[in-house]
Amino acid sequence: MSSTLQTLTRRTSLPNCQFLHPNAHHQIRHATLIKRPKRPYTFTQLVTLTDGSTYLHRTTSPLPVYKSTKDARNSPMWNPSSQKLLNIEEDEAGKLRNFRKKFGRGWDAEAVEYDQREGDAEAQTGEESSSRNDHDDSLLDLISGYGKAPEKKAAKKEPKKKSGPVANASAPKSATGGDQKK
């Protein structure tokens, strides 16, 4: 009696996973799947900072070269002692640029000074500077020593002309140096 019961129970408890395919993907009690680690594809990217320094790093971005317009090299928070960065005007949206394009540079204080100096120089040197003046107006302030040579001459000839309040404040160093030498 007992032996027949045993056989019966054995038959009923036969595991049917024996007949499964050996490569079937399922978790079994006595075996843990060793998962392959997943990691995103990364590219090597060259980062160019604003001061021209470059370095390579790995990113998920497919861009081979990243050129930054604003970073730690031209931000005043990272360069607190830099006088150049303190005076920089913030025009990220280009609003000031568009305004100047539309209404000219007459509204800027710097530009006013600049125009006055130009006017002085023109009075002395005549047509040469005016012909230079009209076509590359915006590029002139890129050249630091542009208006200085004619001004020196002007200072030597008529130092009284420099006595205007605006011109005095903005008198370039070379001109004052010339006066001291006299």
Add this chain to the structure above:
Amino acid sequence: MALPSLRHPAQRSLRKQCHQCISQMNSPRYASTAAAPIDELEQSSFQAPELPSDEANQFDPVGKAKGRRKQLPPSRYQFRPPKYYRGPLAPYQPPPSSDPSSREFVPGPFSLPRMGETYKSTIAQDMMTLSYSHVIPGTPQPAAGQRLRTWDGDSPYFANRPLRAPKGGHVLRPLHKRITFRNVPRLEKITVHSMSTEAGSGDSAYLHVTGMVIQAITNVRVKTHEARTTVQQWGLKKGKYSSVTAEMKGEDMYHFLSKCVDLVMPRIKDWKGVKGSSGDETGNISFGLDPDVVALFPEIEVNYDMYPPKMIPGCHVTVHTTANSDKEARLLLTAFGLPFYGKLIN
């Protein structure tokens, strides 16, 4: 050696030197009689006889490979690790994860991060110098007080009681050791965490976008986490997947921090820096990035249109350092270029 064939006076002197060398080989050599023996010269390819030209012309590996009809057989035994771990007694054991044949193997590092190099070359030395405190050798160490106090008194109930917690709180803070060349604080890992309450309350799209964004930023596959408790105010339900973390170590960690410091943080508008009171008193400092700051990362910026703009998440960044106190950790992060503002609480 063809010594007898030397005839010219210069050659004669050479012969003399050679004889000296040979005689010195038997006698002990002194530093004052420094003459380099010819026989002791290293063997180099310059001394080897030239290869005959016909033999050199016959060497043609490319032609040989092209002329081969069959492919070469693979190497004799290619090990394939088991897919399943079947316990310590199984005969077919998986190799350790550092083995290239292992299923868990992660290759790398692929680059030498600039910030890591800066740390090695300058920051570590600076940190050690700045936090140096001189102790005259031979000075006896001051006796350290009890960290966990014993119960003193004559009550019989004090016997076999567990020790008392430290004064002023129940948390045992780590001991502060003097900084030497062995334990200069360094970056350990960075954890980026982002939780979206919308995902916690049922909309899984937020969680997918969050995962994509964090993965793009950090170069690391993220882990998702369930909410541990229900919070009515945030719409969190217990057991729902609601947050995402990415843990970076080594190369990725340095790349992420330098990206933050050099490229992203300078572009944040009206940003004062990381709060000086941030930190958990044991050298781990965290800061938060808003959704519009996360959008400034170059990886997000390059295809910004890929992400639904309202779903771009903010995140919390925790920088784990091996420093024992926040003061040292802040010193380290300042050296890396992270600005702090406000009252610095150490």
